[in-house]
Amino acid sequence: MNKKIVVLSGGVGGARFLEGLIQIIPQGKLFIIGNTGDDEQFYGLHVSPDLDTVLYTLSGVVNAKQGWGFKNETYNVMQQLTNLGNNDWFKLGDKDLAVHIHRTNLLKQGKKLSEITDELVGKFGLTVKLVPMTDDSVKTFIKTAHGRISFQEYFVKNRWQDEVLDIIYSSAEKTKPAPGIIDAILSSKGVIISPSNPLVSIDTILSIPGIRAALIKTKAKITAISPIIAGETIKGPAVKMMKEMGIEASALGVAQHYRDFLDVMIIDTKDKELKRRIEKLGIKTVVTNTIMKNNKIKKELAQIVVNTV
Amino acid sequence: MNKKIVVLSGGVGGARFLEGLIQIIPQGKLFIIGNTGDDEQFYGLHVSPDLDTVLYTLSGVVNAKQGWGFKNETYNVMQQLTNLGNNDWFKLGDKDLAVHIHRTNLLKQGKKLSEITDELVGKFGLTVKLVPMTDDSVKTFIKTAHGRISFQEYFVKNRWQDEVLDIIYSSAEKTKPAPGIIDAILSSKGVIISPSNPLVSIDTILSIPGIRAALIKTKAKITAISPIIAGETIKGPAVKMMKEMGIEASALGVAQHYRDFLDVMIIDTKDKELKRRIEKLGIKTVVTNTIMKNNKIKKELAQIVVNTV
Numbered sequence: 001m002n003k004k005i006v007v008l009s010g011g012v013g014g015a016r017f018l019e020g021l022i023q024i025i026p027q028g029k030l031f032i033i034g035n036t037g038d039d040e041q042f043y044g045l046h047v048s049p050d051l052d053t054v055l056y057t058l059s060g061v062v063n064a065k066q067g068w069g070f071k072n073e074t075y076n077v078m079q080q081l082t083n084l085g086n087n088d089w090f091k092l093g094d095k096d097l098a099v100h101i102h103r104t105n106l107l108k109q110g111k112k113l114s115e116i117t118d119e120l121v122g123k124f125g126l127t128v129k130l131v132p133m134t135d136d137s138v139k140t141f142i143k144t145a146h147g148r149i150s151f152q153e154y155f156v157k158n159r160w161q162d163e164v165l166d167i168i169y170s171s172a173e174k175t176k177p178a179p180g181i182i183d184a185i186l187s188s189k190g191v192i193i194s195p196s197n198p199l200v201s202i203d204t205i206l207s208i209p210g211i212r213a214a215l216i217k218t219k220a221k222i223t224a225i226s227p228i229i230a231g232e233t234i235k236g237p238a239v240k241m242m243k244e245m246g247i248e249a250s251a252l253g254v255a256q257h258y259r260d261f262l263d264v265m266i267i268d269t270k271d272k273e274l275k276r277r278i279e280k281l282g283i284k285t286v287v288t289n290t291i292m293k294n295n296k297i298k299k300e301l302a303q304i305v306v307n308t309v
Numbered sequence: 310m311n312k313k314i315v316v317l318s319g320g321v322g323g324a325r326f327l328e329g330l331i332q333i334i335p336q337g338k339l340f341i342i343g344n345t346g347d348d349e350q351f352y353g354l355h356v357s358p359d360l361d362t363v364l365y366t367l368s369g370v371v372n373a374k375q376g377w378g379f380k381n382e383t384y385n386v387m388q389q390l391t392n393l394g395n396n397d398w399f400k401l402g403d404k405d406l407a408v409h410i411h412r413t414n415l416l417k418q419g420k421k422l423s424e425i426t427d428e429l430v431g432k433f434g435l436t437v438k439l440v441p442m443t444d445d446s447v448k449t450f451i452k453t454a455h456g457r458i459s460f461q462e463y464f465v466k467n468r469w470q471d472e473v474l475d476i477i478y479s480s481a482e483k484t485k486p487a488p489g490i491i492d493a494i495l496s497s498k499g500v501i502i503s504p505s506n507p508l509v510s511i512d513t514i515l516s517i518p519g520i521r522a523a524l525i526k527t528k529a530k531i532t533a534i535s536p537i538i539a540g541e542t543i544k545g546p547a548v549k550m551m552k553e554m555g556i557e558a559s560a561l562g563v564a565q566h567y568r569d570f571l572d573v574m575i576i577d578t579k580d581k582e583l584k585r586r587i588e589k590l591g592i593k594t595v596v597t598n599t600i601m602k603n604n605k606i607k608k609e610l611a612q613i614v615v616n617t618v
Contacts, residue, residue, distance in 0.1 A: 044410065044413055044414030044417045078407075080407030080408070081411060084407065086411065095385065098388075099393070101352050104353055
């Protein structure tokens with residue numbers, strides 16, 4: 001059977017979930033839609049943080065402690081760029097930079113980001129399908145009291161200390177999904193919304209015209225894993241951002257956020273008292289251990305999610 | 310007095326000569342015109358080999374053994390680029406790559422190569438004036454039996470094994486000299502043609518409209534150091550290229566090549582029997598030790614050259 005499981009993924013959280021998933025279903029059965037709203041030009045090089053985090057994590061070369069970048073990385077180019085007077089708030093390792101140089105060079109030659117990503121998947125020894133949400137340019141901006149800043153500026157440079165007044169998926173309305181995405185959703189065996197930031201990872205993907213409609217239309221089951229556990233996240237600013245945007249920062253808030261298309265919600269045992277309230281929304285709710293602190297739990301979570309779709 | 314000494318320079322040979330020169334005259338008195346005909350895009354990055362060799366050599370960070378690139382260099386990015394399937398015939402170190410990333414980024418932002426070079430000179434702690442021959446694009450091609458190839462392909466990839474049928478300074482006729490060059494030549498205290506390859510370093514500079522005419526017009530003395538000593542060069546393909554182009558591969562051949570504008574020729578003691586024949590061309594000839602095998606000889610040579618202009 002040719003039907004694939006589609007996964008919407010941001011960076012670290014999504015990649016960690018996918019790490020479990022590829023241990024229980026063949027990579028060839030996976031169609032991963034990656035967020036590119038956080039893509040940025042650094043030193044003139046095109047950086048796709050979320051696509052790379054998925055690539056590096058699934059191929060086992062990631063710096064597992066920080067969740068992104070390569071393990072055993074060096075920073076020789078970065079040191080020299082800093083010596084030459086460049087800003088150094090976005091630190092790129094040497095192996096990582098090679099990927100950005102390679103990608104930027106191919107983009108300059110006219111290749112599409114989706115073609116380049118496909119090629120990189122092979123170079124990293126993977127057989128999943130990994131597709132950027134779009135080949136067009138979308139950029140996530142954060143509106144703050146002192147103006148509009150890029151997501152990376154908010155996230156890395158300012159360490160998410162600014163109050164979020166609004167989130168803008170700039171130019172999203174002019175884009176279209178990368179080739180294959182709509183078909184994959186409509187014909188999929190199931191769709192998984194990974195435990196990524198709902199506002200700046202998943203919503204960014206949903207901002208691409210046609211993707212949300214395809215999720216609503218597909219006959220496949222759609223399951224989300226809550227990135228919020230007992231009012232907190234493992235990593236990153238999701239809770240703070242949701243509160244500032246007036247969204248309840250809980251698994252219930254996430255379920256409400258996705259209720260347009262969501263069939264099943266996976267929540268942590270710490271949130272079991274939310275099950276009844278989520279099910280009232282018409283969303284089947286599964287309670288399990290969602291903190292992927294070891295590979296056993298990672299695989300068990302993946303199996304539970306796969307069983308729902 | 311504000312008059313400067315102008316030096317036309319290619320890569321390694323020119324840089325080594327300049328290393329002596331900055332020890333006997335203040336850097337601020339030097340106006341160096343660098344060859345950019347060998348500039349190339351590698352992995353989408355703009356590489357200016359000759360400008361960088363001058364920068365790295367004069368600032369003391371060069372790999373003295375090979376004559377180009379940084380000392381204590383690493384190749385971590387290159388290794389990864391090769392892993393990603395890129396051609397690896399042009400090896401760029403990490404520190405070196407940082408310079409190319411920086412330069413390419415500034416070019417993309419609309420800065421001129423001359424502005425960027427000026428800024429790099431400062432970052433490398435130098436006070437010489439170093440100016441690319443032009444801000445426009447000129448590319449040296451070598452015509453071979455199997456077609457036209459770029460200079461770097463001829464030089465690095467094919468290790469100058471092809472027979473040179475012709476040398477093409479592509480688009481040179483459409484370019485103009487970088488700001489300040491013509492004025493510097495016309496108002497200079499003296500002009501030095503460094504011991505660089507006459508065909509692919511100096512002639513490339515001379516291919517920029519206006520530069521040769523300024524050399525003919527200037528009242529300043531013009532002195533060249535022969536890169537050919539007893540029919541050989543210290544490094545590189547000058548002798549082979551000259552022979553294949555039908556030019557006598559000797560200090561006499563070099564003097565004849567520059568006779569339009571040349572006042573003084575510096576030749577090696579090994580070539581002392583050529584002195585009379587060069588002087589017959591109306592070119593004053595100084596015989597000295599031109600093999601810069603240690604710093605003492607380098608400085609002595611520089612002093613002798615400076616005394617002639």
